[in-house]
Amino acid sequence: MVSIVGMLSTVFIWIVHLRHPLLLEGAPEFLRTFAVLLVFATPFLTVLSAAYSLFPDGPSEKAPGPMSSYLQGERERKRWKIMVVAGMLSAINLFGMAIANGT
Numbered sequence: 615m616v617s618i619v620g621m622l623s624t625v626f627i628w629i630v631h632l633r634h635p636l637l638l639e640g641a642p643e644f645l646r647t648f649a650v651l652l653v654f655a656t657p658f659l660t661v662l663s664a665a666y667s668l669f670p671d672g673p674s675e676k677a678p679g680p681m682s683s684y685l686q687g688e689r690e691r692k693r694w695k696i697m698v699v700a701g702m703l704s705a706i707n708l709f710g711m712a713i714a715n716g717t
Contacts, residue, residue: 617667620660624707627653635715650708657707661700669696 630637631653638646671689 616663617660620656620663624656624660627656628711631711632714653711654704654708656704658700658704661703662696665696665700 638649641649669692671692
């Protein structure tokens, strides 16, 4: 559900950006900062929620034994990779908007 809302909001932001590229030209600095964070956050949350739903964690119970630390390490590595990919795709989205704006 979150990934669908994030994808729709990203599409909406792109439509507004392409129709009105100079919308924030005379805006105050805090509004520009908020717009950049919004442009960066929507694809990040979209990729993050889609990846967590496609690659769910295993059982959350703590399994005693010699493999428990290995399994915890694998879960942490998977989460780290998801965060890096989500950050990279939202940065690509931000750069794409900058290129489309001509800056």
